[in-house]
Amino acid sequence: MKKASKYIYLTLMMIFLYAPILVLIIFSFNTTKSHSVMSGFSFKWYQQLFRDSAIMSSLMSTVIVAIISSIVSTVLGTFAALGINSMKKLPRSATLGVNNIPMINPEIVTGVSLMLLFVFFAARMNFKMGYATLIIAHITFDTPYVILNIMPKFRQMDKNLLDAAADLGCTPMQTFFKVTLPEILPGVLSGFLMAFTYSLDDFVVSYFVSGDTVQTLPIKIYSMTRRQVSPKINALSTLIFAVVVIVLIGKNIVEIKREKKLNKYKLHRRGEI
Amino acid sequence: MKKIAAAPYQLWMAIFVIVPLFIVAYFAFTTDSGAFTLENIIKTADYAPIFARSIGFAALATVICLIIAYPLAYIIANMSKNVQSTMIMIVMLPMWMNFLLRTYAWQTIIGNNGIINNLLSMVGIEPIKMLNTSGAVILGMVYDYIPFMILPLYTVMAKIDKSIMEAAGDLGCNGFQSILKVTIPLSMPGIISGITMVFVPAISTFIISKMLGGSSNLLIGDLIEMQFLGTSYNPNLGAGISFVLMVIILIVMAFINLIDKSDQEEKVII
Structure with missing residues (x-):
């Protein structure tokens, strides 16, 4: 497959998969209750979330x-x-x-x-x-x-x-x-x-x-x-999502590091290093 | 000791899986006073258009999922090993956002005063009605269930020996031919499990149709939900519809399994 078309395809898929997620996250910072018009940036839904x-x-x-x-x-x-x-x-x-x-x-x-x-x-x-x-x-x-x-x-x-x-x-x-x-x-x-x-x-x-x-x-x-x-729910899901992202990225880094070590070890065993 | 280790689990599954299914069957074939009847099953014929719509939407959503997920899984499976696991993580990540909210987000994207129409009106284009159409329901199904298609496809493709592709190339296949003659046949188990994993939830959903389809796109799931928790309480009819739904799914799965000959136990793990 041609390189450029491959990356265009990947980008389009990512937009499709993440559009709703981005919308949810962005409107958790809205100043009003609207889910389609952004009227300003605030943390007020996050503050109200914990009091709900x-x-x-x-x-x-x-x-x-x-x-x-x-x-x-x-x-x-x-x-x-x-x-x-x-x-x-x-x-x-x-x-x-x-x-x-x-x-x-x-x-x-x-x-x-x-x-x-x-x-x-x-x-x-x-x-x-x-x-x-x-x-x-x-x-x-x-x-x-x-x-x-x-x-x-x-x-x-x-x-x-x-x-x-x-x-x-x-x-x-x-x-x-x-x-x-x-x-x-x-x-x-x-x-x-x-x-x-x-x-x-x-x-x-x-x-x-x-x-x-x-x-x-x-x-x-x-x-x-x-x-x-309520945008409070957006705020809560954004927080949960952030925790998951951090955990998964951490897990991914650990796995990649372990894999690298393992590969090194294998090469070592075969006398290639 | 080993012999009895599974006994509590077996008892549990008997009480909470097998018995409830028999209760569904019992309700499906009785009236509310407990007399035998076929009326609940016959009555489902009144809802034939809804059944046809559910089957059609679910089938279309499954086909679209397969068509757009296949190239994605193929691209990912041919990346370097480290990038592969990161990419799969990125693809599966949206699943961690509650799926009701993800579906609701589409409502705000494609709504009449939604984000897309707001953008269109900025460049002077008349708003397009997208929400509460059958297209919106199919979009919702594709979006919500596409990870279930990508994952099995990727799992199978990642296992395909790259030297087989090279051999196909050496023997004169061009890129397209080797995908058609090597990759697709070898990824058949993934295709099959992807199809079932998308089709079954899609045909039985009631949330997607409710949130994106308005009142004119009722599906089987909505019918069942209405009989149990909705406006028209009638568990016997609800059980009858559920029974017919299970039969439809069994028939579809039997049909799909005819094509697939891989080992049963392996297949579920994919």
Whole structure:
């Protein structure tokens, strides 16, 4: 492909991908509530953001739900992956098949089906939809991603290590904590992070199972989009976005540095340096 | 110990994935008093235009995503390794902004008094109606779901052995031919998973149509939402529509999987 056309294409794609993001960020500094006319620069929405108790409490609910459900699904998923890994072919593919359902099924169907389940039980057991149902729903769609992140690590693991641990006198419990867990840990961590971010960002499923007592941030934003989104929300998203950018850039730099070291080491081993 | 490690998870999935799906099926085939009926399924035929619109919009958005994501993934996959990971990070970064807000931002960009029309009026062009059209809904779908197309395409293309491309060149393929005869067949698994990852959320969305399509572009998702949380509460009909939606998606996926023969377990990871 010609160089110039390549860069023109990349630029156009970047404009497309970032136009809405830029608009959101720019209008968080507006002096008025308008989302299309910039009338001046100010930080007033950032100041008002922290005094808005409704937004702050919905942010809190979102974080609480995301933390609890990602931790529970990480534990549930890690043990599940351990079990699935030692299953025979048929139960293994059946379990993984069910694991795929929440990922393949449209979110709205997941949300509606859980809502029907909760409504069914709520009527009989006298409880209301709220934190509990939100967390249950989030665990349900988080866990498959945890398992998906851990399974490849089991495949990469040297099976002889487990035998060696047993030979050296480890109980199955010790083997798990001293050998298996350290080996699969990168998968567990990336699974946890994925679960956490999915929880943080989920709207559709939460919308159906949250009842009317708890509002997560996406639900709060949705209720605003029907009238007008307050620039305070722009300010909050800009802050969240900035944190993510800093974290990701940091992670990228660390990875590139590590890669460079690794390459140097490889060249060294081959006697090329 | 290993044998029972997956038991809590299996129990969880049985209660919160399998049982709810059966409840959907139960509601879909009963009246509100619990008697068996096919009425909910038959009634979905009244909404045939909405189903057709959803399928059409989702299919069009998927095709557009594939067409514009493919060159991008190709360009990125042929950059140097360090640049590749940075580029993918840049492409995925917009996903970190809440997607309701990203969609809302389009509303302010293409609205009648929006940014584009403001710019047009500055150079003396009459405002164009873009918001609340079917084009706006498709734009929203393409924008919101294109990362799901780029990522699997890139993952597959980055793994393609560059020497195969060179071999194609040596054997007389020009650049275009080697893309057509080597890259595209080898990136088929990525194409397939990209198509499913865009089509499924696009056909079932209710937010994009609500925010960008106005009242004349209702989709299946809107219909379902209305039956459960909206103006016309009728969970039986809602379950019926959901049931039909699942069947449509299963048929589409079965059809797509006919083309794809790669290993099941591998595919999901992509």
